[in-house]
Amino acid sequence: MKALVLAAGSGTRLRPVTHTGAKQLVPVANKPVLFYALEAIAQAGITDVGIVVGPSSDDIKEAVGDGSSLGIDVTYICQDVPLGLAHAVLISQDFLGSEDFLMYLGDNFVGGGVAAFADEFRRTRPEAQILLTPVPDATAFGVAELDADGHVVSLEEKPPAPRSDLAVMGVYLFSAAIHEGIREIKPSARGELEITHAIQWLIEEGRDVRASVHSGYWRDTGNVTDMLEVNRHVLDAASGEIAGEVDSESQLTGAVRIAPGARVVRSRIEGPAVIGPGTVVTDSRIGPHTSIGEDCEITESHVGASIVLRGSTVRGVPAITASLIGRHTTVTSAPAGDTTHQLVLGDHTRVTLAR
Structure with missing residues (x-):
């Protein structure tokens, strides 16, 4: 066959x-x-x-x-x-x-x-x-x-x-x-x-x-909704494995996989979650039900119930959830006191902003 x-x-x-x-x-x-x-x-x-x-x-x-x-x-x-x-x-x-x-x-x-x-x-x-x-x-x-x-x-x-x-x-x-x-x-x-x-x-x-x-x-x-649901389903059945670096000020709960070459600094990772190789998570909260791809940078942010693809940066964003972030994408917060949103979006993009 x-x-x-x-x-x-x-x-x-x-x-x-x-x-x-x-x-x-x-x-x-x-x-x-x-x-x-x-x-x-x-x-x-x-x-x-x-x-x-x-x-x-x-x-x-x-x-x-x-x-x-x-x-x-x-x-x-x-x-x-x-x-x-x-x-x-x-x-x-x-x-x-x-x-x-x-x-x-x-x-x-x-x-x-x-x-x-x-x-x-x-x-x-x-x-x-x-x-x-x-x-x-x-x-x-x-x-x-x-x-x-x-x-x-x-x-x-x-x-x-x-x-x-x-x-x-x-x-x-x-x-x-x-x-x-x-x-x-x-x-x-x-x-x-x-x-x-x-x-x-x-x-x-x-x-x-x-x-x-x-x-x-x-x-x-x-579609994105079903992709995130499958991610949740697979992570629920996954076991934890720490192959990267996690500093003493970080906290991991539940099934968490940290790939070789990844680093977690002063952060909380709530499983089930997976952090890809070469990714650095600093002063952030990740999870649950979140997959961070390889070579990403997550700083001073909270990412939950989401998929972040390789080479992306999330910096200074307090709450990202139910999101699919594409390859080599940058998501950052506005300067202090700035209440406007600055967006550079491709075709067929969907964005939901908090009020």
Whole structure:
């Protein structure tokens, strides 16, 4: 079995961070979201992995390399224009051949991994198997209707009146039959080849299409709110480790990871939290549920429930919370007595200021 990881999306809901980098490389607990997907694939016993890349291909290739550090062998497949999930499969035909494969959307986070799901597919050998999860409001998702035996009866994209509460997650398992379905479908109203349409074609042709219901943790990290929620979830399960320097005037509580080369001076770190290599935290309070990337400077500030990416500076800011701060960003306080705000912001930025 092979795996196909889709990492060509532009990440419009994470702008401006994704203007200069791939959304799949935004870190959760200081590790790119994409790496969690690749590790889950390796844990499922799949080592031959194709990664579909787009405009940020150079960044992804630099981060992942040949995949050997993750226990996999990577082939890169270029999708110049994002024309749908089924289009990504179509352009990957040479890599996939006639083998079964697992398809994983690279910005999804699946708690517990996908090994059990892959084992079930290997055991039962349907022509397609989709991973579903119950959601409170299914109108924002692809929705599956199942029969009493767990076979998929129908798929519908963002229905106004869902027939079930089972949302389609970003993980699928296919036999080579899916290629036939993709050849039979036409672009949707939005001009894309939809994988749900190809699966629906298999259903209508009487093929064996099954589902597994995932009751554990799952998030699509396509927006800031979900990215911060996944960061919280991962940190809650993390253990502490002090490999950097912490002076005697600092206080650490809970599970705190201080990477090698990081320094904490006269500060309070409330776990769960992680401080990246080369970062210096001085006279500050960090956490809980906060990830500070490598080579950052946090001085006389409080940062909580946030993600700060590499090379950024936060100086003299009393309260930052629920924030995603991009690479090489500077956040500072105004001079004493100045009640105005000075902002230099890129496109698609969102700022909330205290009154």
